[in-house]
Amino acid sequence: MLTERQLLILQVIIDDFIQSAQPVGSRTISKKDNVSYSSATIRNEMADLEELGFLEKTHSSSGRVPSEKGYRFYVDHLMSPFNLSGQEKTFVKQAFNHQMVEFEQVVQQSARVLSELTNYTSIILGPEVYETKLKQLQIIPLSQISAVAILVTDTGHVEHRSFTIPVEIKPADLEKMVNILNERLNGVPIIYLHHKLNTEIAELLKKHTSEFEKAYQYLRAALFDEQPAKLYVGGKTNILMQPEFRDIDKVRTLYSMIEEETEIAHLLRHNSSDIKVSIGTENEVNAMKDLSIITGSYSIGDTQLGTIALLGPTRMEYSKVISLLNLLSDRMTETFHSWYQKGSTGE
Amino acid sequence: MLTERQLLILQVIIDDFIQSAQPVGSRTISKKDNVSYSSATIRNEMADLEELGFLEKTHSSSGRVPSEKGYRFYVDHLMSPFNLSGQEKTFVKQAFNHQMVEFEQVVQQSARVLSELTNYTSIILGPEVYETKLKQLQIIPLSQISAVAILVTDTGHVEHRSFTIPVEIKPADLEKMVNILNERLNGVPIIYLHHKLNTEIAELLKKHTSEFEKAYQYLRAALFDEQPAKLYVGGKTNILMQPEFRDIDKVRTLYSMIEEETEIAHLLRHNSSDIKVSIGTENEVNAMKDLSIITGSYSIGDTQLGTIALLGPTRMEYSKVISLLNLLSDRMTETFHSWYQKGSTGE
DNA sequence: TTTAGCACTCGCAATTAAAGAGTGCTAACA
DNA sequence: TGTTAGCACTCTTTAATTGCGAGTGCTAAA
Numbered sequence A, B: 001m002l003t004e005r006q007l008l009i010l011q012v013i014i015d016d017f018i019q020s021a022q023p024v025g026s027r028t029i030s031k032k033d034n035v036s037y038s039s040a041t042i043r044n045e046m047a048d049l050e051e052l053g054f055l056e057k058t059h060s061s062s063g064r065v066p067s068e069k070g071y072r073f074y075v076d077h078l079m080s081p082f083n084l085s086g087q088e089k090t091f092v093k094q095a096f097n098h099q100m101v102e103f104e105q106v107v108q109q110s111a112r113v114l115s116e117l118t119n120y121t122s123i124i125l126g127p128e129v130y131e132t133k134l135k136q137l138q139i140i141p142l143s144q145i146s147a148v149a150i151l152v153t154d155t156g157h158v159e160h161r162s163f164t165i166p167v168e169i170k171p172a173d174l175e176k177m178v179n180i181l182n183e184r185l186n187g188v189p190i191i192y193l194h195h196k197l198n199t200e201i202a203e204l205l206k207k208h209t210s211e212f213e214k215a216y217q218y219l220r221a222a223l224f225d226e227q228p229a230k231l232y233v234g235g236k237t238n239i240l241m242q243p244e245f246r247d248i249d250k251v252r253t254l255y256s257m258i259e260e261e262t263e264i265a266h267l268l269r270h271n272s273s274d275i276k277v278s279i280g281t282e283n284e285v286n287a288m289k290d291l292s293i294i295t296g297s298y299s300i301g302d303t304q305l306g307t308i309a310l311l312g313p314t315r316m317e318y319s320k321v322i323s324l325l326n327l328l329s330d331r332m333t334e335t336f337h338s339w340y341q342k343g344s345t346g347e
Numbered sequence C: 001t002t003t004a005g006c007a008c009t010c011g012c013a014a015t016t017a018a019a020g021a022g023t024g025c026t027a028a029c030a
Numbered sequence D: 001t002g003t004t005a006g007c008a009c010t011c012t013t014t015a016a017t018t019g020c021g022a023g024t025g026c027t028a029a030a
Helices: A004-020 A026-030 A039-051 A068-078 A086-095 A103-118 A171-185 A190-206 A210-223 A248-260 A262-268 A318-340 B004-020 B026-030 B039-051 B068-078 B086-097 B103-118 B171-185 B190-206 B210-223 B248-260 B262-268 B318-340
Strands: A055-057 A064-066 A121-125 A134-141 A146-153 A158-164 A231-234 A276-279 A291-300 A303-313 B055-057 B064-066 B121-125 B134-141 B146-153 B158-164 B231-234 B276-279 B291-300 B303-313
Touching (some): A004 A026, A039 A055, A121 A262, A134 B134, A146 B146, A248 B248, A262 A291, B004 B064, B026 B039, B064 B068, B103 B231, B103 B303, B121 B262
Antiparallel strands (some): A121 A303, A276 A291, B055 B064, B121 B303, B134 B146, B291 B303
16 A cells, blocks of 8 residues: 555665664655655655654654654565664674583573674563473471472472471471372373372371471472563663663662563563564554664473563664574474483483 | 861751752751851851862852762761661561571561661672581482582581582482592691592592592582672662762762672672771762762671661761661671570581 | 765854842841 | 851752754645
């Protein structure tokens, strides 16, 4: 429905605005190499594009600025694929070069790369533990009254919780119980753990003395509370360099949201393996109305582990960010895969 | 060397400025209840106090503002002890009321309380693991080529590291080794671990096959790298409400420093059990030149675990912060003590 | 259909003016 | 001799005024 020329002009305007952060005027566009129309012609087209809702004016005689609809159209149809520079590619390569053995290490490194290469804020959502399987349960007594319970998943995640032990329970009993649990629960997806405990295992434990019952209460409380997925944030200060964040109040609302974690975690989590772009109010959170989020994901094999995202102003280098996100998402998945390909289920 | 009257006036000026954040003039002071001199008299005294370096002017005909020296004098000699309101006390009490069993929980809760009650940014430095003793070492194989090593200290801290296992090492061998290590290392302060490993244990292991030697290499690398103490920060956005942080650049340098962690950790760590106040340039870090840090500590028994601090503008409510820091420091120490008083060394 | 030209709009930066807060100094007072 | 009233002066802050320039919309000519 848009003419060839309108498409071109819209694209050039948005490209320019993404670079300059300044409202762009008709003359600026007419001077571009790939545009061969006079400023007056451009002006007419701009007026049309504004009427169609792709552009906006900041005031009656200013240049044009892309509207949210404009960005959406740009992302869906207009933007040209971004070729990462050799420099950028080697930067990523180097980051993944030195042998990494820790999940956190990989995630933190990725967050750093993303934020340094884009000057936006990167957010990586750690895996929901519940999607992985129990590998081993350990209880280590610290004193007569306290112990720490450690839960290891097949992906190498370690969760731990301290808890107090009622005095009437002997260490030996506790140990026995842990043995039973380990025997029965190895390989069980964390998400079913609670259920399985309450049914089969509870029965089994009841056959022993009442002390088991009590110890079990404590243990369950310690281990199976909801543990929210962890949030890794990189380049929090990058966003302060964007001209749209001259205003302290905006900074505060955004940072409060990041600090609060739950809302942003909810915003990020998504299931598709594709890259998803959410522009401004599409995020349905007031604090995000001038910001865009681009999310991707990383996995081990078939199971998607977590989300990897970049947060920036709506005036974002969408094309570059998407390329980069794809690259990092692949690299992360690759890395994790290389760890567990050989006999993840074997003992 | 200062007259009684000068002391009073200096105190009132600083008190007022801490509240108002505005340069304070002679008339403002003369109207205070506890001051019975005319503005002209105050002016003369102010001129003297300025000459002595306790006060400054922002421009030739403005009111006075405390200098760094002024704050220092205020903190050392002038400020009156702060009585926490009933509300504040119950707020703290409530935070510590519900049964807490996790170290992190206590620390995070404390950080939250501190920042909410002061509107400054709270920073708590976690313990150096090295000051505690090894309780148990666990190695849990995840696949043929990877395993996670878990290290539990007597204070209930859990450190874990994933690492790859060279193929030639059999799980049984690994287990054997862990058993030996546990036997020998239980109760050894983490700080001596490395040394002890390199001398006694290495000997012991060498008596077995060369595979032990190799496995040991891997294990050592995985476990005994420097792990910096963790930083818990609360109320990061509070500082944005202080009028001295209208300037984005200041915000950026400060946040960069907090994000970077090492410098601020170095700034905070201190050994005395007293509260310490560092005002502006006393911190010897350029980014801190308009900020003050007040630090205290928390312990278990005799061993000091970590540092608890508040970060705010030099125009800080020193008195209140000090009271609060004392309170929280006590509460934390109390809580930890209650966990481990009974038989921390017992099995 | 495109473009040149022109009147018009608006924001921005610089300039000026007025108001207000506060000082330093002087001289009078207790 | 210490204290205070009074006053001229300084400097900031705010608002109002102005001119400039970037950019538009519209008209008429190519």
